[in-house]
Amino acid sequence: GVAPLGAVPLLKEHQAQFQMMEAAYYHMPNPGDSERVRSYMPRNQYHTPPYYIQSPLPHSDTLEFYQRLGTETLFFVFYYMEGTKAQYLAAKALKKQSWRFHTKYMMWFQRHEEPKVINEEYEQGTYIYFDYEKWGQRKKEGFTFEYKYLEDR
Amino acid sequence: DRTPGGPTVHIHNGILQYEDPPGLMEKTDYLIREWINIYNSQPTGRDSTKAFSIFVHQMNMNGILKTDDLITRFFRLSTQLCVESVYRHMTDQSLTGNHLRVKCYNTLDAFVRLVALLVKHSGDSSNTTTKIHLLNKVLGIVAGCLLQDHEQRLVEFQQLPYHRIFIMLFLELNTPEPVLEAINYHVLTAYCHTLHILRPSKAAGFCYAWLELVSHRVFMGRMLAVTPQQKGWAMYAQLLIDLFKYLAPFLRNAELAKPVTMLYKGTLRVLLVLLHDFPEFLCDYHYGFCDVIPPNCIQMRNLILSAFPRNMRLPDPFTPNLKVDILQEITFGPRVLNNFASMITPTSFKKDLDTYLKSRAPVTFLSDLRSNLQVSQESGMRYNIPLMNALVLYVGTQAISYIRGKNLTPNMSTIAHSAHMDIFQNLAVDLDTEGRYLFLNSIANQLRYPNSHTHYFSCTLLYLFAEANTEAIQEQITRVLLERLIVNRPHPWGLLITFIELIKNPTYKFWSHEFVHCASEIEKLFESVARSCFVQKT
Numbered sequence: 001g002v003a004p005l006g007a008v009p010l011l012k013e014h015q016a017q018f019q020m021m022e023a024a025y026y027h028m029p030n031p032g033d034s035e036r037v038r039s040y041m042p043r044n045q046y047h048t049p050p051y052y053i054q055s056p057l058p059h060s061d062t063l064e065f066y067q068r069l070g071t072e073t074l075f076f077v078f079y080y081m082e083g084t085k086a087q088y089l090a091a092k093a094l095k096k097q098s099w100r101f102h103t104k105y106m107m108w109f110q111r112h113e114e115p116k117v118i119n120e121e122y123e124q125g126t127y128i129y130f131d132y133e134k135w136g137q138r139k140k141e142g143f144t145f146e147y148k149y150l151e152d153r
Numbered sequence: 154d155r156t157p158g159g160p161t162v163h164i165h166n167g168i169l170q171y172e173d174p175p176g177l178m179e180k181t182d183y184l185i186r187e188w189i190n191i192y193n194s195q196p197t198g199r200d201s202t203k204a205f206s207i208f209v210h211q212m213n214m215n216g217i218l219k220t221d222d223l224i225t226r227f228f229r230l231s232t233q234l235c236v237e238s239v240y241r242h243m244t245d246q247s248l249t250g251n252h253l254r255v256k257c258y259n260t261l262d263a264f265v266r267l268v269a270l271l272v273k274h275s276g277d278s279s280n281t282t283t284k285i286h287l288l289n290k291v292l293g294i295v296a297g298c299l300l301q302d303h304e305q306r307l308v309e310f311q312q313l314p315y316h317r318i319f320i321m322l323f324l325e326l327n328t329p330e331p332v333l334e335a336i337n338y339h340v341l342t343a344y345c346h347t348l349h350i351l352r353p354s355k356a357a358g359f360c361y362a363w364l365e366l367v368s369h370r371v372f373m374g375r376m377l378a379v380t381p382q383q384k385g386w387a388m389y390a391q392l393l394i395d396l397f398k399y400l401a402p403f404l405r406n407a408e409l410a411k412p413v414t415m416l417y418k419g420t421l422r423v424l425l426v427l428l429h430d431f432p433e434f435l436c437d438y439h440y441g442f443c444d445v446i447p448p449n450c451i452q453m454r455n456l457i458l459s460a461f462p463r464n465m466r467l468p469d470p471f472t473p474n475l476k477v478d479i480l481q482e483i484t485f486g487p488r489v490l491n492n493f494a495s496m497i498t499p500t501s502f503k504k505d506l507d508t509y510l511k512s513r514a515p516v517t518f519l520s521d522l523r524s525n526l527q528v529s530q531e532s533g534m535r536y537n538i539p540l541m542n543a544l545v546l547y548v549g550t551q552a553i554s555y556i557r558g559k560n561l562t563p564n565m566s567t568i569a570h571s572a573h574m575d576i577f578q579n580l581a582v583d584l585d586t587e588g589r590y591l592f593l594n595s596i597a598n599q600l601r602y603p604n605s606h607t608h609y610f611s612c613t614l615l616y617l618f619a620e621a622n623t624e625a626i627q628e629q630i631t632r633v634l635l636e637r638l639i640v641n642r643p644h645p646w647g648l649l650i651t652f653i654e655l656i657k658n659p660t661y662k663f664w665s666h667e668f669v670h671c672a673s674e675i676e677k678l679f680e681s682v683a684r685s686c687f688v689q690k691t
Binding site for chain 2: 004005006007008010011014016017018019020021022023024025027028029030032033034036037042043044
């Protein structure tokens with residue numbers, strides 16, 4: 001470094017400031033300190049070798065990108081990244097693939113066939129749904145999907 | 154420090170602390186624990202509107218809401234209790250990493266949610282005054298606790314609890330809800346006042362969290378983009394000045410210890426974001442920033458001086474035969490939002506200056522100039538830098554209007570032989586090396602995007618070079634230009650234009666000067682700069 005005007009010894013108050021700053025340097029804020037709590041996937045900073053990808057792919061925060069992800073990935077994002085933009089995009093991508101969210105069972109349903117009954121209140125038929133407890137897709141025959149439980153009617 | 158008054162009065166009232174009535178501490182402890190439990194127990198948690206009304210009832214039953222004073226005390230005690238619990242977690246050996254963090258977050262987030270709900274629901278929905286007063290008071294209380302904690306614990310001080318409270322409360326208060334939108338500008342003002350009170354020179358142990366808050370994307374976005382009519386710009390500029398002022402004594406010695414380097418890097422990042430997203434902001438406030446950034450922080454200053462309005466197209470400085478004189482833009486003055494004329498003090502000096510500019514007399518004004526700018530005998534701190542900057546810009550702008558008044562445009566011949574140029578030439582000749590360095594830096598700070606100041610000061614610098622009576626002046630002009638160009642990009646447009654003109658135009662006989670050839674490294678350096686200037690880009 002250069003100091004064209006020459007070095008000037010630090011005043012007492014600046015020395016005191018430096019001491020406080022140095023102490024703070026050893027407990028720097030974490031990225032998580034200014035984010036909402038992530039219950040399932042807390043930040044876990046770790047030094048990874050530079051030949052591994054260090055930042056996400058460009059445009060991986062767009063709906064187009066989410067539409068290219070597998071359904072299971074979307075379900076994972078939906079259930080484990082609550083309250084984030086990622087969850088919002090995952091839900092949008094699922095809806096685009098004709099999945100519908102059931103607000104009572106908190107699960108996603110997709111028609112397996114044309115419903116046997118459709119009226120003002122509900123539809124009935126065979127559905128595929130994603131069971132987040134067993135973590136897999138299941139089939140349900142003769143299921144009644146009441147529209148009052150349909151998100152964003 | 155600014156006197157408590159106006160909107161900050163509640164912040165300052167919050168900072169003040171008095172004795173508490175007996176039993177209040179226990180009540181507060183009970184209530185806040187209760188609330189933390191409610192907040193963290195599913196499924197009532199998070200939104201917690203229903204739990205909140207029950208809780209307010211409980212607060213009422215305990216007499217907390219009886220008087221303003223009791224509410225204030227309740228907030229201060231609960232802030233202290235939450236902070237204490239964070240310190241306890243931090244010394245708990247059984248807690249590590251994420252567990253520790255999450256424990257702290259759960260306590261602090263619950264407290265923040267309570268504050269946000271109380272602010273939102275205080276008074277009726279259209280009563281903004283009550284809400285803003287309460288918010289100011291709470292921010293003042295948290296700031297007061299922070300300052301006291303900082304002073305008492307010294308190097309044991311932790312930024313985390315205060316950082317989390319401030320940022321989470323800010324995010325809560327910036328959710329898209331009509332009640333909150335209505336008071337948004339007041340929220341921003343309250344935060345700026347609080348951050349100014351907690352500036353690094355007042356709470357150095359909080360400086361990293363402070364910079365995180367100032368540079369948080371939501372805060373920056375609200376301050377510089379969302380708020381209409383650029384109403385947040387001046388307040389945001391003040392916070393940056395607080396940061397630059399704090400860094401100055403550490404940076405000017407160029408001995409960067411790790412903690413300083415960290416804060417400095419963060420500052421550069423913030424400047425890069427501003428340069429990319431809000432260049433007009435840096436343009437408008439460049440003067441005030443350059444006033445507080447030490448002369449040796451070349452890159453930091455280049456980031457600010459390289460900013461130009463987004464609708465402007467800059468001609469490539471390397472274009473052969475580029476005619477700067479005919480550019481449309483150089484007829485317009487840039488916006489300078491600092492009242493630099495008022496910074497020329499004492500008033501008697503300003504008066505003498507104006508007299509001299511008008512009548513080009515008395516000559517003694519010139520001989521007294523140096524003593525007016527000098528403040529001490531101590532090497533390295535001899536001059537009043539802000540006064541020098543103000544003087545240079547003031548004389549320059551006066552010169553431009555003087556030339557325009559004669560229906561001419563500033564160029565190499567019209568700028569010569571005037572009271573204005575007398576002052577500049579006198580400063581170049583009469584000042585010692587230190588003074589001249591600062592003087593030439595003041596001029597170089599005006600070499601930015603195409604505008605009337607850039608053009609005038611570019612001509613002035615070249616004129617001073619051409620008319621110099623000693624090679625020392627020419628060497629120093631070259632030094633000031635070169636040292637701003639050998640650092641990494643960005644480089645201000647006007648700076649490049651001026652330097653290219655100097656080495657290209659034969660009238661300056663640049664290559665015949667001894668200092669160009671004084672050392673082989675320097676000679677090589679000039680040659681490489683020259684190559685990049687002369688060779689046509691392919």
